[in-house]
Amino acid sequence: MKTEIDFCGIKMKNPVTVASGTFGYGRGHSEFIDLNKLGAIITKGTSLKPKTGNKPPRICETDSGMMNCIGLENPGLDYFMEVDLPWLKKFDTPIIVNCFGGTEGTVEAYVEICKVLNTLPIDGVEINLSCPNVKAGCLAFGTTYEGVKEITTACRKVLTSKPLIVKLTPNVTDITLPAKGAEDAGADGISLINTLTAMKIDIEKRKPILSINTGGLSGPAIKPVAVRMVYQASHAVKIPVMGLGGIMNGDDAIEFMLAGAKCISMGSANLVDPESSIKAIAGIEDYMKRHNIEDINSIIGAVEMN
């Protein structure tokens, strides 16, 4: 039974990765699971300089999911290089660094961090064009074909030795446009979806619960939206798609792969159950056994439409 996947040249033992921002740099989860077993680790969104996030409260539960407005808080690239990267290198698992352009959020800021990432012993770079909780960058580029193409082109120029993955937002009318923007700019792959912009109001206080009023919705509540968008995007571009959005187990992972995802990422599930990624790998293997699937690659995009 073959579960290995080649995603943008990144060799993964299985198609299960962990989504940025839900797994930190792996330390918390390493007390519960063997990081060697994962397909890949995608780090927390990292900027060149340390970045402070939003005020509390910045997390809350919703029906079948949760919302966050962390605001891409992170210790910065120097800290990552000194502390977390050497630690992560102890594991036999590809490391994909999720990055963004810091508080400036400009094209130049994205390029600056990509220049450094290009020199590091990592396996891939995912650029975040989709966080709904920061003032600059990300969504400013991520919602249009032109915006995604512009910033991806700039990052591609300096990211000469690493696979480049563009993480897309679902907060658009037509997901195929930013997907094509990434492809046309030379991205190696795309990942989708990031969170959906949302709001939850405390009716007693007549105020939104999250400190910046809105936040990103994630969890099973968004899964059907994500599956639809993965299907649409994977049929619009030739580059491989990493699917995510509310995946809780192996069956969910299979659903995304049938829709067209070459690999998947688990996000909110990591918060609920630190072992969920490992359980999903077992779930995928179980599905393969039940359906006599020799190679997991054979189910990618294998959904038969009505």
Added chain:
Amino acid sequence: MAYKYKLDCEILDTEKIIEGIYKFKIKAPEIAEIAKAGQFLEIQVSTTGETFLRRPISIYNIEKAEGTVEFIFQVKGKGTEILSTKKVGDIINVIGPLGNGAFTVKDYKKVAIIGGGIGTYPLYELAKELKGRAETTMYMGFRNKSLVTLEKEFEEVASNVVITTDDGSYKEKGYAINVLKEDCKKEKPDIIFACGPLPMLKAVQEFANSENIKCEMSLEERMGCGIGACVGCNVRIVTENPDEVKYNYVCQHGPVFNSKKVII
């Protein structure tokens, strides 16, 4: 060796202390073995989708020999409502013990412990562990007589117990912090431990810092993972430059913080 566990735990005992407040005892030998006063648990209250995130709940009592842990919670929403319906023999999934900042338990001469409302419960294990190691005075503040809980339990572990009610319906009228302040005029404690509602914690922090009394406070914030991954539960920390905003995380650096290091 792992120092956090995720376990399916059998509920050994449930008790409704007063309306809306429940005490559960669970079998969790691994957690009991290493848990410290001030740490908490992340409890999965539903596996069928009614709730999504776990519920962080402080540990009330640890019985290492027995391999059990007790926690007390107030029904505040859907999650705690579901939890309150669990029965003896039911299994709940628990992650713990969580929090890297626990109360500092060691020999002291004189200790003040102050708790407000349901914030008194996480202080019980602390008072218990300090028994015989310090002269402890437990200051417990409640809104009114009907909410006064665990007086007897705290009397068994603390040297002295002071109870106040906001409306004077039981014992001393007023806020527990005011009694603490009066007592400090006679003799300052080596340390103040605090847990309770934010206004109480702010008053304790201001007093302890101005009097230069060491103070450890247990904080809470809306929480995601409980293991430092999502960084949702931020609390602002004191920085050299007062304009600089910097955060720590309740689950990772706390939940117990030095009163001089956080801005609440």
